[in-house]
Amino acid sequence: MNPSLIFRSGALITATGISFGAFGSHGLRSLSPPIPEQKITSWNTASSYLIYNGLALLAISFHPGLLGASRKYRLASGLIISGAAVFSGSIFALVLGRGERFKWLGPVTPLGGVGMIAG
Numbered sequence: 001m002n003p004s005l006i007f008r009s010g011a012l013i014t015a016t017g018i019s020f021g022a023f024g025s026h027g028l029r030s031l032s033p034p035i036p037e038q039k040i041t042s043w044n045t046a047s048s049y050l051i052y053n054g055l056a057l058l059a060i061s062f063h064p065g066l067l068g069a070s071r072k073y074r075l076a077s078g079l080i081i082s083g084a085a086v087f088s089g090s091i092f093a094l095v096l097g098r099g100e101r102f103k104w105l106g107p108v109t110p111l112g113g114v115g116m117i118a119g
Contacts, residue, residue: 001074003066009081010057017050020092028095039095046091053084053116076119083115 024043028035035043057080060066066073090105090112097103 001077003061006057006066006074006077007061009077010054010059010061012054013050013057013081013084014054017047017052017054017088020050020088021047035095042091043095046088049116050084050088053080053119056080056119079115079119081119083112083117083119085112087112087116 021044024040024047028040028043057077060073060077060080063073087109090102090109093102093105094109
């Protein structure tokens with residue numbers, strides 16, 4: 001993974017988090033049947049974590065270690081990207097699926113958290 005790809009990934013993840021956060025604050029409340037407030041809170045948590053991890057990727061993309069032979073920054077970036085996708089994506093699916101259709105994703109969510117922490 002090169003610095004440019006990491007930067008673009010960070011920008012995309014941050015923009016997705018902001019967009020999904022806006023949808024969570026406005027769009028989710030207008031769905032029928034209404035989504036419970038607790039699930040909207042979960043949605044907003046997932047959106048926030050996307051933003052945080054996107055910003056982390058943006059910061060990593062400017063680290064001079066990426067231009068050298070060190071692989072640790074590339075590994076960290078991959079773990080952050082995959083962890084954020086699994087963590088936030090599973091929460092989004094659980095909220096939109098109303099918990100029943102994607103119930104199996106509940107135990108998967110912490111794996112994304114582990115990926116983000118490892119990154």
